[in-house]
């Protein structure tokens with residue numbers, strides 16, 4: 001299913017491939033929420049950083065390689081193909097800190113970006129709250145201005161990597177009198193402050209990928225605000241667009257899952273109906289890979305990915321789930337044995353990927369929300385009316 005990239009990108013692919021083959025961690029790396037796992041992830045991140053591969057798409061002056069989107073895509077494809085550890089600072093690298101590159105001041109960029117790149121700081125995203133998920137503009141965490149400081153009170157939830165994060169980028173209501181989408185500010189701040197309480201959420205598989213984060217009179221400097229005060233909704237749109245639109249090698253992951261499904265279908269001597277479904281999924285994946293490259297091309301040429309990013313995210317979620325559901329069906333009872341457990345009780349392999357496919361339908365805006373965006377902004381259908 002591979003398409004050919006230009007000669008420069010292919011040369012970079014060779015370079016990255018050799019480096020990854022030589023330097024990638026041998027054996028499995030534990031989840032970052034465990035002490036061992038955090039140590040292993042940090043050691044791996046340090047190697048990437050020293051080789052200049054922390055953020056190939058970032059500007060050179062901040063330690064990146066200044067590559068275009070195609071160069072980044074090549075890196076991501078080779079990284080994902082080898083199933084290497086999930087990047088520890090992915091939320092900063094892909095959307096949080098990248099938003100600072102777009103909207104932040106020079107001083108903010110100088111202050112925050114180096115720590116992201118070498119992983120001396122780990123960022124998490126503080127958008128969701130108990131009553132603000134799909135309806136993100138409903139955030140209730142308040143930020144009261146007090147001289148040169150903002151005083152935070154409230155709660156964030158579903159904070160991925162919250163248990164190990166040092167910094168958060170968050171949406172906070174700084175003007176409670178303003179209409180819902182105004183009066184919100186986008187802040188980046190150090191979590192190691194009095195009044196911050198991080199409660200890791202222990203999940204079914206035993207470790208804590210999420211945390212709840214509570215703020216009680218937490219004082220952060222006014223310089224934490226990215227963009228203008230009370231204009232955080234606009235800034236957040238950049239972060240959300242980057243989160244939704246970035247392929248980050250997900251097309252490579254999908255192709256790998258499809259190949260594994262095809263093997264399972266063959267090995268099980270599956271009937272004609274199951275084979276036809278696998279064949280139809282192959283066509284979907286084929287189309288998805290090409291649509292992803294088209295999206296990358298649009299963004300690389302400075303175009304707006306807009307609604308197409310939502311189409312792409314929705315298709316990824318749907319195809320991924322369909323592949324894993326069919327896989328479970330093909331394996332039948334054996335599926336119960338197919339899920340391995342790692343030393344920390346975490347799920348590995350196909351079963352982990354299955355559950356991840358379900359989560360994919362929720363994070364970065366659920367599939368229903370993507371459908372609303374496509375219907376309203378893409379197709380111009382009437383907005384949903386609440387009864």
Ligand SMILES: Cc1cc2nc3c(=O)[nH]c(=O)nc-3n(C[C@H](O)[C@H](O)[C@H](O)COP(=O)(O)OP(=O)(O)OC[C@H]3O[C@@H](n4cnc5c(N)ncnc54)[C@H](O)[C@@H]3O)c2cc1C
Pocket residue numbers: 124125126127128129130132133134135157158159160161359360362363364365366367368369372384
């Ligand atoms: C793996 C994972 C990681 C996450 N990491 C983070 C993180 O790091 N930081 C962070 O801030 N958040 C994170 N989240 C939270 C995520 O952003 C929210 O779960 C998501 O936005 C949905 O919000 P909710 O859970 O409050 O569900 P709700 O908004 O309550 O939605 C419940 C259901 O109703 C549907 N629904 C809601 N509104 C509409 C509508 N208008 N039209 C049609 N259907 C609708 C939804 O699609 C969903 O099926 C993560 C979630 C997951 C699963």
